[in-house]
Amino acid sequence: MAAATSTGKSPARAAREAGVIGSGGAGFPAHVKLEKPVDTVIANGAECEPLLYGDQWLMEARAAEVIAGLKLILDDFESRGGKPVRGVVAVKEKYTAARAALESAASGDGRISLLPLPNVYPSGDEHFLTYEATGRIVPEGGIPPMAGALVHNVGTLSQIAQAARGEPVTGRVMTLGGAVENPMIAEIPTGTPLSHLVAAMRPKVDDYVLLVNGPMMGRIADDPEESTTKTMGGLFVLPMRHPHVMRMRRPLSTEMRISRAACEACRFCTDFCPRALLGHALEPHKIVRVINYDKTDHATVTSSWLCCECGVCDLWACPMALSPRVIYRAFKKKLKEAGIKNPHARNGLTAEYYRPFRGVPVERLVARLGLAEFERRPPVGEIAAPEKVVLRLDQSVGVPAEPCVSKGSRVNQGDLVADIPKGKLGARVHASIEGTVTDITGRTIVIQR
Ligand code: SF4
Ligand code: SF4
Structure with a gap:
């Protein structure tokens, strides 16, 4: 029998209903990862990708929620598996404020320990973390559960805690930076056009490109009208002729x-x-x-x-x-x-x-x-909610979600607008702002405030 959340649902069911997907990687639906108990659950707070600071801030400001999400999974796995389950919070040693907040939030729960990580890349890789936390190596081409471990990003754990309270995913913490006057860490509604964020960031250069998710594993967004997704953790303005941009663009x-x-x-x-x-x-x-x-x-x-x-x-x-x-x-x-x-x-x-x-x-x-001038933690800021959001239906691994609203429907923030097709792998999508559905295509749902 699964351990229930405050809404009476298992963490997997709550995560499925709330549309939680892995927020730090490819966007694997969280509920699928929660189906089978393992003996070690790792909270990934490494945030090893340069320029990103959102997870570090989240661990400081919302440590209790991260630990709450972790505990829900531990309780659930222990009740279903009938064995003790370890919780390991992997966080860089140099994040002293985050470590203190997490330690305090986890105190009194002997199942949870902190794993200090060196400031190296790629310490947030699932295989890296599994080895560091358990001493076991994930098989070639395999995933951590094959080595008895489950890795969830700290942002995902926070969203699982919210899901357990019945709150769907409608936004996420992002780092906005680069050659801009107004860099910040901010909570951004899913589906916000990148152009809206860039206007608020105020680029310092005329010719620039938009780098999504960091310089190592990220990509250059060619369309400024592209919208944010649940897996987008950072947006950076970089000069068009920057050597790293030219390297990334090499055919x-x-x-x-x-x-x-x-x-x-x-x-x-x-x-x-x-x-x-x-x-x-x-x-x-x-x-x-x-x-x-x-x-x-x-x-x-x-x-x-x-x-x-x-x-x-x-x-x-x-x-x-x-x-x-x-x-x-x-x-x-x-x-x-x-x-x-x-x-x-x-x-x-x-x-x-x-x-x-x-x-x-x-x-x-x-x-x-060549990015040292942009590598500094920005302050926490706020951006006015956009007038329009464009919600992609294919934000997760699996098949695209199926719209369950029509053109002209009125929606409130948090309303379900697209569901997982029956029997398929995928994730739900919810309205990130209140408004009217003005367009539905095969790939997106547009909501106008
Ligand atoms: S990108 Fe290069 S270093 Fe990284 S896993 Fe592939 S081959 Fe190895
Ligand atoms: S020169 Fe060739 S072998 Fe050496 S690191 Fe580059 S790709 Fe690898």
Whole structure:
């Protein structure tokens, strides 16, 4: 029997009804991750992506809610699994205020402990955290539950606590920064047009691009009318000619061409790859060799499935500024199109001896990216709610949500506007502002205030 929340629902049911998805990654529906009990639940407060500060603030300001979400899961897993379950709050050692707040919120619950993390990238990777918290390595191509662990971002845990009170997800904390006069940490309604945020941020440069979710694993948003989603944790204005922007915009054909010409086979990319350091069969120097010399090396080509696209190989390790990551990404796309699944699934792996010495120091990483001038914590601010929100129906992993309102419907903030198709993987979508539904397309629902 599942432990119930204050609304009488299990955490999984409450999260499903509230539309909670992983707020720190690809957006996997939280309720699915809550179905099967594991022995360790990890609260991911690493926030290792440079320039982001939202989670750090959230852990300070809403520590009680983060811990409440964690406890709900521990109670539920213990009551269903019949065994004790550990809660581990993984947070950077240098976040002293967040650690103090979390420690105080968790005091008296012997199941929960804090795991101080070094200030290295990518300490927020699920595989990294699982190993640090349990000493177990997630199998190749696997997910943490295969090693008995569940990893939830601290923002997701806070949303699970809200869901347990019957409050759906209608917004999230974002970091807004870069070359702007008014950087801030703010709560932003889901579906807010990026142009609305940029106007409030007041760019200091005329020619700029918009970087979403950070410089390592983020992307450049080409359309300023794109809207925020439940997985968007940061928006940064960067000068158009900034070297990192130019690097991010380098086309695949250029990556391939310079890789052919410049790879010196030093294998630094492999030596620093966080997944390779956990024993996974991932050797980025070989993927570069494959495109240069040996297209029949199927094991290397299919190892593309094991790459989490963290960017360590290209943005930190490679002395020639080549990008095995981009090549892996291209191969992954081709494998997917060809219906070729991941054949790599080794378990019982051993971490490399050198792993503890090869974390990437975030401060030096930021300096290398040329972003040191933007790496400072902004104040907490507020942005006027937008007149219009554009809610994407495909914000989570799985199939898009199905609209359950019509054009012209009046909605209040928090009303359900799109549901999970029966029997499918996906997440609900709720109105993030009060207003009228003015448009419904195959991909979005527009609400005008
Ligand atoms: S992006 Fe590079 S460093 Fe990161 S997992 Fe993939 S190959 Fe390894
Ligand atoms: S680090 Fe760069 S130069 Fe060295 S093997 Fe990898 S891709 Fe080639």
